[in-house]
Each structure stands twice: as structure tokens, then as C-alpha cells.
Amino acid sequence: MMSRVLSSLILCLLVNFLSAQSNLFVPRNYEKAYEAGSRAWNGKPGPNYWQNRANYKIQVNLDPATRFLSGTETIVYRNESPDTLKRVRIKLQHDRYRKGATRAYDVTAVDVEDEGTVLESVAYNGVEVPKDQQRRNATFLDLILRDNPIPPNSEATFGFKWSYTIPPDGAREFALDSSFLIPYWYPQIAVYDDIRGWASFPYTGQQEFYHDFSDYEVAVTVPNGFQVWATGEWQNAKDILQAEYLDRWNKAHTATVEYVIFSEDEIKSGKVFKKGKSHTFSFVAKDVPDFVFAASNSYNWNATSVVVDDATRRRTFVSAVFNSKSSDYREVVDIAARGIRLMSTWLPGYPFPYPVMTIFNGNDGMEYPMMCNDASTAPRSPMMLTVHEVSHTYFPFMMGINEQEYAWMDEGWAAFFDYMLCDSLSGHKLGRIRDYSSIAGTDEDVPPMVRSSNLSSAYRNASYQRPQSAYLTLLDLLGYETFHKCMKEYMNRWKSKHPAPFDFFQTWNDVSGQNLDWYWKPWFFEWAYPDLGIQGVVKDEAANCSVIMIERKGNLPVPLHAEIKYADGSNETFHRNAAVWKDGKQNFNIRCAEGKNVQSVKLGLETIPDSVPEDNVWEK
């Protein structure tokens, strides 16, 4: 009896152990997280999953005339990790403008500063941190807390008084005339996680977001005449807007048509705001990884709302805030609202998580929680840019992926969404495939599992082109129903958490019921490229039919799509998903119907990358 129990126990453990093993290469630091139970081999957060979080209270003053920004800030930081933190890492992302800072892109000489963020006060649990316990490097400020560390499951308070002048020509910051969008602006605690402790890659202007989920209460003071837009819900509209404009603002929150909250002429007329020398706009945002704000005394504000969850009838308030010269921006509210609806119901097919979304007419194409800084694209349609940036709400914000290390976990998805959604929204062919084919298989085509922080010129292809193709191929492979089931469960499991690559791979394996490691491996881990070719067409005399011989030359598994013309004038479209190459097969024969003689064959589709198109056509 005992031995039977024991042997079945051993068998059970062995099965668990085997199923726990991945065919994919798992770096040793990831294995540690699985052993500690913070992550699980089936792709779920582990029983011991943890992440730290913070509450931010910030008062900030913007002087538009001098572009001077000054703030006071209190952070209550909760250490949920099993570790005692003897050091805390603060991000001062504005410091990428400091002399000598590491930068991925040039900045204009007028933007370079001697000091970066000026810190007037840095306090820890109410006590000023001595200068010799502050270490500042790149965009980080490390506070050494050796004498008074933060134990596990406890809270600590940080206080900052800081200021800087907004760079006049910044590429991510926007400051033109009297309109501003201010990102990367306040002292923010870096992520301490179960994979590698404190995040160690500074903000250089390229590898973007990785922040903990936090709650924010932010008060922005500006001179009278300025409106402020921000991450979060505006709390005190009734104290600032005159009745007519407050009424429009209120109505737009449940509207199905587009409202003009105010036009350029109206905001300039002085009729919009209540009396006073200045106004303080207060915002609350819950469970977001970052906070940005914008201000203007001359922009138009249009808005509407859209139902994002049919079960609860929850709505999102959607705004476009823009310069009158940006003719394309007249379309943006409509595009954003319809786009958010399609994202909520089709792809990714998950209710839009935020109550507010504002697309601000700045100088960039950049996402932030509940806001975008989008340049005008006129005379071209603003659709692709709008859809792309708004779709980032899901990745990397709702799903707090580490974009500094695995940008394919968000940029690849945003590129997939903008391609998939734009045709439906526009009613014609508008979606764009990033050109992966021409770069694939060169030494610029680095496997996406190489950390983004290790990439420079290879960053874009590994983050956008190759993963966009990989996700399109995955959709073709699984079909919408299974694809959506995997996506939804991935989002349910990891919403407001920090999924790592293996959590993604394993969740999709788990939910699809298929071991897709054969697919993940070439697309994400290996040097590879896509190339199918027609070897030739032969006649099978015994079966009286033509046989089209297809060869897989590059080792990426892609769909096999052929348009066949027959000698009798008929046509056939032949399509197999990437699973035809699943077992490492290098050849596939298309067997035509009895009596059919092939006149010509053409391989390929817009969504199927192919690095050598010359062998995709065969003619008799």
C-alpha cells in the first residue's frame, strides 16, 4: 500500500516536473522566480506573486511664460517583496537632458542642461536624506537606506521638492507657444521586481515604459485662461468652468455625438473660466503606471463618450484637444471613439480599462496612460497614429509589461492592432504592414528575446516589424476564436501586473491547449527569416494531377498561401496556416484536383513576410 502511494506520488511529481519544463530556453534568473513561486509554469501569476506599489500626491505649478515647472510630492511606497530594501531607486527621467546623460537620440543643444532636475528637498520617512546617501547617475537617483531599510510588507514615505525648466525643443515634451504636454516630469519610484530586482536601464529616449501600478492625486496650477488635461478624472470642473462650458463637459460624458467643449475662439475670449488669477486643476487616477498632463490657452476641445463594456454599460470619455491649424484633428474624436469600441469588442476584445482618453495635438506619436501626444498627420489621415497610440492602453499600461526589456510585448501588439483595426474603421484598405521581409535574416534582425535594453539600431525591427508579423501569423494559426480566448485569459491573468515573456508563451500554450513552443522558438528565440519558394510543378501521371512543390527555405514558419491558375481557365486559392511546418518539415506538396493542369502559381499575401520574393511565382 505504502509503496503504491509512494510510487504514484513520485509519478505525479515527475509528471508535474516534466510539464513544468519548457522546450524554450529559460534564463536562470527567470527559473529562480518560478522556483520561488512568484510565477507559475502554466503562465499564471504564481502563488507567491508580488509587486510593489505607491500612492503619489503631487502639487505642480506650470508657469507658461517661463516654462518653469515646480512641484512638491509625497509618495507612500509599499514594499510587497520578500526582501528588505536597503536602497531605493528613484527615476528622474527629465535628467536625460543633463550634460553627459546617455541618450539614444540627439537632443538640440538648447535643451541640454547643467543640473537636470533641481532637487530642493529629498525626504525619507519625514527626514531629509543626507547628500552623501544620494547617488545620482543617468536618469536615476538612488537613496541609500542602510541604517533604516524598508522591511518586507511595510510602507515608507518619500517627499520631494523639485523644479526644472521645460526644454524648449524637446522631442517627447511639447512646448509650443502656450501649449504644453509634459511627460517624464516627476520623481517616480523605479520598479523592483522578482526577476532582476531594481530596474537598471535608464531612460534614454528609446526603450520606454516600465512602472509599477499606483494611485495618483495630482493638482496642477496654471494662470487663468489655461485648461489642463491629464491622466485621470478631473475632479473640480465645477469650480473652474463657467456654467455653459460645464454643461457641455457634463453632457459629453454620456453623449453619443461629438460635443465642442470649447473652440479656440471661445477659450481665447475669456468666457470659459471662472474669475481668479490662477486655477488649480485636480485629477485622480487609480491603478495606472504613470501620469502626464497637458495645458493650453488656445486649443480646441472636442469630446464624446463610448460604451466600452456592454455588460455594465460603462463608458469612456474621449477627447481630442488640438490646434486649429491641424485639419486632420477634426476626425480624431470619431476615430478614437470608434477605435476604442472596436478594441473593446473585437481586438483585443477586452473592455477598454480607462474612464478617460485624451488625444492631445503635440509633436510626437506617443502613448501615456489615458493620453496621447500625437502630432498632426495632415494632409494624411490621423487614423493609424490614433489607433496605434490609443491601443497602447492595453500594452504596456493595462498589462504592465517591461517595455524597456521586451518592447515586442507592446509595440508588436500596437502594430498588430493598428493594422487589424484601420481597415474596418476606414471602410477601405488603410492598415499598414511594417516591412519585415527586407530586413529579416540580416544581422539587424535580432531575435526578440534579446533584451531591448541591449539593442540600439536593431531595436525597431525586433520591437515592431518582426513581432507584428509573428502576431498576424499567430492569428492565422489559431483562428479568431482560440486567439481571442488566449488573449482574454492572458489579460485576465495579468491585468495590472507585470507579465514576462514566459507568462505570455505559457498562458497561450495553456489556454489554446496546444504546445506552441515549436512556434515561439523560431519567431522569438532564433536567428531566422521567412522564405517560401516554388521548387517546381510536376505531373503525377498515375493520379492524373499536377503537384506544386513548395520549399521552406528560411526557418520561420509562415502560412502557405497560393493563387493557382489552371489551363482550363479556372482558379484556386490554397491556404494552410503555419502549422504545415510544425514538425520541422521543409517541403510541402500541393496536390491539385484530378485532371487539372497548372498554368501559373503565385505565393504570398500582404500579411505573410517573404524575404526572397523572386521564387514566389511560377509560370508554365
Ligand SMILES: [Zn+2]
Ligand atoms: Zn507604439
